[in-house]
Amino acid sequence: MTDLVRLERDGDVAVITIDNPPVNALKAEVRAGLLAAIAAVQDDSRIGAVVIRCAGRTFVAGADISELGKPAMQPYLPDVIEAIETCPKPVVAALHGTALGGGLEIALGCHYRVALAATRLGLPEIKLGLIPGAGGTQRLPRLVGPETAFAMVLSGEPIGAEEAQTRGLVDAIVPDLDAAAVAFARKAAARGQPPRTRDRSEAIAPYGADPAGLDALAAKHAGRPDGRAAPPAAVEALKAAVTLPFEEGIARERALFVALRDGPQSAAYRHLFAAERAAMRLDLPAGVAARRIGRAAVIGAGTMGAGIAACFANAGLPVVMVDVSAESLARGRDTIEKTWAAAVQRGKLTAAEMERRRALLTTATDLAAVAGAELVVEAAVEDMAVKRDVFAALDTIAPDAILATNTSYLDIDAIAAATRRPGRVLGLHFFSPATVMRLVEVVRAAETDPEVLATGVAIARTLGKVPVVVGVCHGFVGNRMLRVRTTETERLLLAGALPYEIDAALTEFGFPMGPCAVGDLAGLDIAWRMRKAQGARAEIADRLCEAGRFGQKTGRGYFRYEPGSRTPIRDPEVEALIVATSATLGITRRPFTADEIVERLLFPMVNEGARILAEGIARRAGDIDVIWVNGYGFPAYRGGPMHWADAIGLPRVRDRLTAIAAETGEASHAPAPLVVELAAAGRGFASVAS
Numbered sequence: 141m142t143d144l145v146r147l148e149r150d151g152d153v154a155v156i157t158i159d160n161p162p163v164n165a166l167k168a169e170v171r172a173g174l175l176a177a178i179a180a181v182q183d184d185s186r187i188g189a190v191v192i193r194c195a196g197r198t199f200v201a202g203a204d205i206s207e208l209g210k211p212a213m214q215p216y217l218p219d220v221i222e223a224i225e226t227c228p229k230p231v232v233a234a235l236h237g238t239a240l241g242g243g244l245e246i247a248l249g250c251h252y253r254v255a256l257a258a259t260r261l262g263l264p265e266i267k268l269g270l271i272p273g274a275g276g277t278q279r280l281p282r283l284v285g286p287e288t289a290f291a292m293v294l295s296g297e298p299i300g301a302e303e304a305q306t307r308g309l310v311d312a313i314v315p316d317l318d319a320a321a322v323a324f325a326r327k328a329a330a331r332g333q334p335p336r337t338r339d340r341s342e343a344i345a346p347y348g349a350d351p352a353g354l355d356a357l358a359a360k361h362a363g364r365p366d367g368r369a370a371p372p373a374a375v376e377a378l379k380a381a382v383t384l385p386f387e388e389g390i391a392r393e394r395a396l397f398v399a400l401r402d403g404p405q406s407a408a409y410r411h412l413f414a415a416e417r418a419a420m421r422l423d424l425p426a427g428v429a430a431r432r433i434g435r436a437a438v439i440g441a442g443t444m445g446a447g448i449a450a451c452f453a454n455a456g457l458p459v460v461m462v463d464v465s466a467e468s469l470a471r472g473r474d475t476i477e478k479t480w481a482a483a484v485q486r487g488k489l490t491a492a493e494m495e496r497r498r499a500l501l502t503t504a505t506d507l508a509a510v511a512g513a514e515l516v517v518e519a520a521v522e523d524m525a526v527k528r529d530v531f532a533a534l535d536t537i538a539p540d541a542i543l544a545t546n547t548s549y550l551d552i553d554a555i556a557a558a559t560r561r562p563g564r565v566l567g568l569h570f571f572s573p574a575t576v577m578r579l580v581e582v583v584r585a586a587e588t589d590p591e592v593l594a595t596g597v598a599i600a601r602t603l604g605k606v607p608v609v610v611g612v613c614h615g616f617v618g619n620r621m622l623r624v625r626t627t628e629t630e631r632l633l634l635a636g637a638l639p640y641e642i643d644a645a646l647t648e649f650g651f652p653m654g655p656c657a658v659g660d661l662a663g664l665d666i667a668w669r670m671r672k673a674q675g676a677r678a679e680i681a682d683r684l685c686e687a688g689r690f691g692q693k694t695g696r697g698y699f700r701y702e703p704g705s706r707t708p709i710r711d712p713e714v715e716a717l718i719v720a721t722s723a724t725l726g727i728t729r730r731p732f733t734a735d736e737i738v739e740r741l742l743f744p745m746v747n748e749g750a751r752i753l754a755e756g757i758a759r760r761a762g763d764i765d766v767i768w769v770n771g772y773g774f775p776a777y778r779g780g781p782m783h784w785a786d787a788i789g790l791p792r793v794r795d796r797l798t799a800i801a802a803e804t805g806e807a808s809h810a811p812a813p814l815v816v817e818l819a820a821a822g823r824g825f826a827s828v829a830s
């Protein structure tokens with residue numbers, strides 16, 4: 141065979157081993173090796189049955205994602221799986237680790253599946269803007285029924301081996317995979333002609349008799365249209381499994397898969413898949429490694445502090461939450477416990493696990509309680525003097541600990557300078573709600589040691605977050621770009637757009653909420669107070685606040701809200717106030733199309749991203765994309781702001797920025813030097829190396 145696929149014999153059982161580290165992805169050589177191995181055993185009269193297994197940490201985790209953007213190479217996976225399924229000898233898949241995507245599709249083509257108990261099985265293609273393309277949508281429903289198949293394909297979430305067995309996806313859970321798989325295969329050979337998944341009809345028959353049931357499944361699992369192309373395609377393919385003969389269904393699936401694979405959304409998701417992993421990689425000097433964190437402390441029991449403390453307990457780490465106010469501590473702890481109790485109620489958490497988490501979380505009013513922690517995360521009020529005091533005190537109380545601040549805007553170099561060891565200080569910028577949001581900006585200050593940075597990235601991963609390393613500047617990457625969008629929202633309102641038009645343009649673009657509704661949710665008064673303190677003004681936002689319209693909390697902001705409802709409703713009062721404000725300022729209003737609104741809000745943000753990149757605050761354009769997708773709701777199917785701009789083409793972005801700068805008179809909207817340079821060279825942001 142090849143190095144990647146080995147064929148060995150265990151008596152009368154052929155054992156085919158795929159060995160393509162790290163995750164046994166199905167690159168062309170693996171597919172070719174597998175096909176050759178099946179052909180060889182088919183003609184070998186000494187062989188009565190076959191086992192397909194994988195070396196290393198996992199069964200095949202799918203097609204090779206890096207191949208998906210390139211011209212397809214033979215043999216194609218559906219043909220390999222067809223050869224497996226039509227093999228006249230029983231083929232048993234021996235599953236461990238994560239059998240995902242094309243990996244699970246191979247297993248579905250096998251005649252039997254045995255698994256270790258810890259195996260996870262899934263079809264995650266939807267998370268890459270795809271649908272299964274090698275029979276997954278056709279064979280899975282035939283084994284487990286449409287209900288489970290719709291749930292698995294449309295969520296992309298894997299299920300455990302036990303559940304898989306209950307649902308008919310796994311035939312046996314075994315303690316010793318290799319020996320058990322061979323024994324299973326041998327017994328199967330004795331039973332004679334193996335069943336082929338494609339020929340099974342019991343599980344789909346009820347829906348075949350009543351295809352209307354499929355619409356109910358589609359409505360339940362696909363949800364409302366949200367701009368993603370993959371969910372409707374998945375529904376179509378899954379329906380075809382029930383309503384068409386196998387050959388036609390699989391042809392339908394393949395056509396839908398190929399169209400998605402070659403389209404822009406899947407390219408965007410693949411970009412994010414690679415960008416998330418690149419963001420976690422640090423090019424550290426030799427010998428530098430992350431420190432082990434066995435115990436953490438969080439300073440501050442407000443919304444952020446409590447959320448961060450909960451993240452540690454959720455990940456199984458002991459954590460002490462410290463606040464000078466016993467009342468705040470009690471409130472913070474109460475909030476955390478309510479979240480856990482709600483998770484228990486929803487069946488997402490066991491009562492025992494909740495108790496374990498409760499025991500991991502302790503509280504204290506005395507800062508001295510942080511003494512045993514190896515990592516301290518400060519989430520006190522956003523005030524430089526307070527933070528410097530805390531860090532100076534921590535310097536003495538926890539002399540060996542890594543000190544992190546959760547500041548959103550403050551200069552971390554200045555905070556670090558309050559200690560005698562600035563090398564051990566960094567930023568860990570969590571997003572609210574901290575237990576839900578996946579993003580953590582890991583802020584590297586001027587003197588942060590590489591080991592400390594590595595520890596920041598590693599601990600964020602331990603907490604299940606997506607860490608992205610950024611440099612120090614006002615607002616770091618995410619909030620610095622957000623500020624540009626907020627300023628432009630105000631400018632557009634004055635220039636002629638109304639809140640509902642702005643929000644509709646951005647939700648249509650794919651954001652879960654528009655900027656006006658986000659402002660109402662967060663509370664308009666916070667930024668208003670900050671502006672007042674700085675002597676700054678934002679005419680419309682200020683006038684709303686002066687009229688007592690602070691957003692959802694007062695039932696009125698850019699929109700109006702019915703009591704107890706979070707649905708924004710257009711408010712003629714606000715629209716009149718906006719029109720009047722434009723008139724007072726002598727601005728002649730004009731209408732804006734949705735496309736123009738998107739460009740006016742997002743191109744200046746991309747421009748700021750270009751500056752961030754040029755300054756080295758972000759190491760790669762992909763880092764900025766990961767931040768905006770995971771922290772700010774930028775639609776993943778557009779790949780993040782920088783990928784989106786690359787896809788449009790930087791010459792157009794440059795020209796539109798030039799026009800926007802001319803129309804608004806805002807010099808900062810003139811294309812940044814990096815945009816100009818890349819556009820002239822016919823390159824994109826993705827080509828900028830750190």
Ligand code: 3HC
Nearest residue numbers: 163165201202203204205206240241242264272273274417
């Ligand atoms: N193709 C190519 N490389 C892959 C890969 C794949 N399918 N899956 C993972 N890798 C690579 C990663 O890029 C990473 O490389 P790096 O070390 O150079 O950064 C390495 O394998 C390890 O991956 P992770 O860091 O993600 O390791 P984890 O242990 O955290 O997770 C995993 C392992 C659960 C397998 C996770 O990598 C994963 O979810 N992979 C994607 C699985 C997937 O989406 N499969 C479907 C592909 S599409 C398909 O099969 C189409 C078919 O229907 C025709």
